[in-house]
Amino acid sequence: MLKVTNLTKKYKNFTAVDNVSFQINKGEIVGLIGPNGAGKSTTIKSIVGLLRITSGTILINGKINDSIDAKKDFAYIPEFPKLYDNLSVWEHIEFIAQAYKIENYENQAIKYLEKYDMLDKKNKLASDLSKGMQQKVSIICNLIIDPEIFFFDEPMIGLDPKAIKETKNIFLYLKNKGKSVFISTHLLDSIEKICDTILIMKDGKIITRGSIEELKGAKKITLEDLFLEATE
């Protein structure tokens, strides 16, 4: 589904991502965790083609990540989603449906709007929405694309508890549908129970990887303890 090989991203003399390789399989949820400045956002932005990679290869469903064909196969929900101020919630959905050539999306969109308590706001302009609501709209827009793989950059920030629970359910729902989900976050408890694989990143490198059970081994510790043990 996603194959990242020897990904390196340099900014002049600074190496933000250093020779990172990993793979995500169909129906797998992978969590990328790490302290601030570890290179999580740079990794995710490089994968979705917003940043030029210095070296390495990124393949999405066997296609080069920044090709138009590959873009049809993934959705990206950024850390601080910005919407078009003068478009309503529904117009955002319509626009995305047109851009991704999706037909008969209306019922699905209404279902997602209901899940996120946004149905009554579907005709509201983005400029009238709170940051949390904008985050919900961004998630909904990407859900209706229904691609093979989803990239979430810090998805829980700004969401209310109900929306966090709903987003976690969405992750599992996507997994059950055979979709892959890649989540970059530093809110460890938000992904502990849903991720199949965890990648721990520090100073641009993936320092630990495996399922939570594998990483914990025989130790009776939380993901937080595990994370602190690996990064300190």
Next chain:
Amino acid sequence: MNELKILINKDINQIKNYFREFKENKKKMLPILFYILWFIFMLNSQSETNYYSINYFKNLSFAILSVLLIISITNVYFERTSYFNMADVNFLFTAPISPKTILLYSIFKTSWKQLLAALFMFIFLSPSLISSGILFPEILLGVMGYALFIFSLEPICFIASKLGKKYNLKAIILILLLFLILPITIPMIIEKSIIKGIQSDLMNFIPLIGWSRGIFMSMFKISSNLFIFIFLQLSFILIINLYILKTASNYFEDMLSSTENKSKYIENKKRGKSKFKLKINFNKNKKISLKKNYYGSKAFHFKNKLISYRNDFHYLFGIETLGFFILGIGAIIIRNIKFYDYSLITFFTYLTIIILYIYTLFSINTNGQEELDMPFFYLIPDSNIKKIISVNQLPVERMILNSLILFIVPSIVDFKNILAYFLMFIMFNSIYIVIKFSNILIRSIFRKEVDFTLMLPIIKIFQLFLIAIPSLIGVIIASLVNNIINFDLQIIIFISIFLSNISILLIQLLLMDLIISRIEI
């Protein structure tokens, strides 16, 4: 659906919603109405009997094109040249739409926005143009000159911004200055005069500004060079756009930080927080040690000192001080070469008025006002008046030093008027303090504005009243006093303005205390 059609649909929806919003929120109409009324007023104020010389239009077109060029280069320097907004980054950059289509559509859209503004300018100028004997079809030539300039400028800035990410940005800016700004000086050097240089036909051969000016001026007299200028401009646009198309597949990263910067800048502007400050960071990594005895409201003064220390030579003086020194010396030098005929004291009075006018226009977004958005401003246990004074203490101290440097040289050279210079210094600072405090007062009154940029002209008119009224009262008192005691009128005016400013300051402080205690953030 066709990719281009998707993008056009999105923008049509946005425009429709923009106007639909007026129906739901009538208050948003207020600034628009103001602009319409202002536009009609300005249009009517241009009597058809007004006649403007060709040189007037030569200067005007040169000034407009130069300002546009300088603004664009400044945007490249501050890395906020972008055709996109953050929503485009989130939705378009990752969508399966060709990056070339996105870019070309965005360049076209940005240029047309500018062009629309230009059309307003031409409608606005049309009575003067018509009264100067220009016919409507000829006005279209002027529009074309401007349009071609815009269509060249936008792609240049995009390329400069893109190259600036790869190579040294300062070197790119230098190249832009060398090729686009420096040649402007050639006709000035040949004509041995700035004004004659601007008005010279030689100026029309300078790339971009000149070619566009050449087309623009053909409104008055179609020269044989017109087709050369059009050919040069069109070829330039073609070449530069072909280059963009060739390299367009890989621009997302280059546009990412510029778009973020531009979005922040626009956001700040809307909230009235954008500020122009040349940050040099002289002491960026230096450990700054200041005495720690700044308690309560004085903490603001301490914080301002720290920031000032970091960005300037010293917390009391910096680049601005140097500017005032050069201004003072420069004024005397050009006086000595008989560049103007006024007396030195009159010249410095004008200079003072211009500086204060500039401060009034541009100071709404300077430091200090932003404190009102910080919760700790309200939480620090001290009186509001003390806090406001402390917030403004350092800028006032710096201005006292700056103005001292400005006035000290003429007071020595023109010693017989030393009293007048001293009073001018006092008056200058008293008005500056009124400006500073009126900024905070205005911020407190207009703090709920959704779009500060849109409201700015109304706010500025309000502020000008705030500043001008005490000075006006001062002048009236001065003329009355002058009838009673026969003393130097200029000196009486300076004293009266100073005294009336002091009284308005006290009123401002009391008002601010009242308003601030009711602010909800």
